[in-house]
Amino acid sequence: MMIEKLLSLTNPRVANILDAALSDREMTRDEAAILLEATGVELHALMAAADEARRQDCGEDVSYVVNRNINSTNICYVGCSFCGFARNKHDEDAYDHPVEAMVEKARGAIERGATEVCIQAGIHPNKDHRHYHEILEAIHSTFPDLHIHAFSPEELDWGHQKSGMPLKEYLLWLKDAGLGTIPGTAAEILDDTLRKRISPRKLMTERWLEIVRAAHGVGLRSSSTVMYGHLETVPQLAAHLETLRNLQKETGGFTEFVPLGFIHEKNLLYKELGARAGSSMLEDLRIISVGRLFFRPGIINVQTSWVKLGTKLAQMALLAGANDFGGTLMEESISRESGSQHGEYLSAEEIRMLIRDLGRVPVERNTTYQELRRFDEEPQLTPLQGGESDGKTVERAESAANPLRVLAS
């Protein structure tokens, strides 16, 4: 009823698009482009419609995963203009962790309750396909129950080129060594004109699609992502969404859609190439809401990234169509080193507190969105009520209320 009232106040063109999306008619790319510029009452209507669609698609559960990021090396030759993470091998803070250190990080993750490690890194010019295989073998043989979510399409492209194997064979070789799923990163915006401006040495659209299609084909599911808030136009953004939706219709391999706002502080894309200073809050909310409506019913999990948005805006995204809070991460550094100010770890307890704050039900999931634990009955936590044994919960909970505090401490 509330939505009907809101739609009656909304521009008729926008109201029709939202009404159709709630009636299960597939949204066109041009319609998505209109919504991606919604402001005022149209934006309110978009968010309300997406929230209703989320309720229909996923109910009141909000899922999250207990995971740890592990970056094996920050040495990278690719030179993406938006990256503040990559280092030259001669830089003082360049690192290249041995495989044994990766295993120890995985052990530490398990000790803190993780079900997944997410492994991504720079493209080290002296490594090849065997390096990726060694990492998988070492971690998987030590911790066979730990899910390994690893290697962006850029890393898979590099390893595949070095391997000389057919692509399918190469992916199966990694899967046999323990690869569980892959991140759908390195997508940025799947438009070659734009890709040649922001990261000319990175794989182009057709190769990204070839790799992800092949991965889905051998049973390696992936996330789907977009990086927005830099030089892209609204039509390019809408076309990107359509490219992802088309691939999902073909393979069904995407587990979720994760919009990733561009972090502008420490990179050339903003300083020298004229990108805008990251996304606005309106853009952040629009892409979540449009993602919810545009991908249904093919992708029903829409994830908000607290690392990019901060915890408060991530909560808002859960009211605008998102149903997943992402992961605890434990060692997030790619966004942080590009200038993100939102910390590198949130405990599962803090995540549940943020979800409960919205009157929703926290659910711990695994990487492929199977429910592991529900928290229907957990008592309401407040930022001043601890629960963890490491004595840092209060500090972290305060950080959740004020993400900048993470940086200050």
Ligand code: SF4
């Ligand atoms: S985004 Fe990845 S591939 Fe590009 S420079 Fe950074 S680490 Fe390298």
